[in-house]
Amino acid sequence: MDQGFFLLFATVSVITALTVVLARNPVHSALALMACFLHISAIFVLLEAPLLAVIQIFVYVGAIMVLFLFVIMMIDMREAVLQRFLPGGNLPALALLCLLGIEMLVLVLWSDRISATAPVATRDGDDVRQLGTTLFADYLLPFEVASVILLAALVGAIVLARKEWE
Amino acid sequence: MIPLSWSILLGVVLFVIGAAGVLLRRNILVVLMSLELLLNSVNINFIAFGRYYADFRGQIFAIFVIAITAAEVAVALGILVALVRNKSTLKVDDVTMMKG
Numbered sequence: 001m002d003q004g005f006f007l008l009f010a011t012v013s014v015i016t017a018l019t020v021v022l023a024r025n026p027v028h029s030a031l032a033l034m035a036c037f038l039h040i041s042a043i044f045v046l047l048e049a050p051l052l053a054v055i056q057i058f059v060y061v062g063a064i065m066v067l068f069l070f071v072i073m074m075i076d077m078r079e080a081v082l083q084r085f086l087p088g089g090n091l092p093a094l095a096l097l098c099l100l101g102i103e104m105l106v107l108v109l110w111s112d113r114i115s116a117t118a119p120v121a122t123r124d125g126d127d128v129r130q131l132g133t134t135l136f137a138d139y140l141l142p143f144e145v146a147s148v149i150l151l152a153a154l155v156g157a158i159v160l161a162r163k164e165w166e
Numbered sequence: 167m168i169p170l171s172w173s174i175l176l177g178v179v180l181f182v183i184g185a186a187g188v189l190l191r192r193n194i195l196v197v198l199m200s201l202e203l204l205l206n207s208v209n210i211n212f213i214a215f216g217r218y219y220a221d222f223r224g225q226i227f228a229i230f231v232i233a234i235t236a237a238e239v240a241v242a243l244g245i246l247v248a249l250v251r252n253k254s255t256l257k258v259d260d261v262t263m264m265k266g
Contacts, residue, residue, distance in 0.1 A: 003168060014176070020203060021187040021190075026195045033202065043210065052229070068239075094189075097190075105175075119218045146233045160247070160248050
């Protein structure tokens with residue numbers, strides 16, 4: 001049951017990811033990326049991380065994709081839309097990509113734990129509660145640093161996107 | 167139960183697709199979207215290994231990756247808006263103001 005759902009969501013997310021890269025119109029790319037993120041969040045649910053699935057939907061589908069669509073709306077897309085995607089146009093990059101994919105596949109498939117199914121350890125109790133405790137106790141400093149980074153990004157985005165001031 | 171290797175293979179496939187978008191596409195918006203795809207495929211690996219070893223650190227790092235990604239996208243799109251206002255192009259190859 002789990003495996004069937006995983007295969008379904010993985011197939012759809014790979015197809016939509018290919019659509020992101022291959023689509024000519026950036027709006028189509030953005031919508032395909034949204035579908036891809038939704039299916040990846042479903043995979044997070046299957047991987048027993050429901051909190052991450054909800055965060056994924058909130059942040060990626062809710063915030064980042066709306067940001068992308070707003071920027072697409074703000075700038076004039078007409079000339080950019082007209083360029084075609086040429087996979088053979090950049091041969092060194094294509095060769096590098098094939099090498100990367102083959103290398104990672106070989107490394108994964110040669111691993112002696114490739115057939116391992118059951119986790120080596122199981123956890124019990126309230127997952128989200130334990131996750132929150134770990135995040136706010138052991139990882140408090142990185143959490144605060146992340147919030148400072150978000151504040152800096154907020155200020156930076158406003159300063160970068162405003163009109164030229166004299 | 168989902169085997170660990172399935173999630174890793176999904177992460178590999180999505181990573182290669184995202185890298186293809188970054189390296190082969192010439193539209194800045196699509197390059198940024200492919201970057202999101204790359205970071206998301208890494209998140210899948212974090213969560214899969216976190217489940218395999220029953221360790222919360224995988225999920226915590228995934229949360230931090232998502233937060234940093236949000237910051238990165240905000241700054242990148244701000245730069246993009248400023249760029250389009252100054253130079254009116256969306257092609258990566260046209261942006262050579264810094265002689266890169």
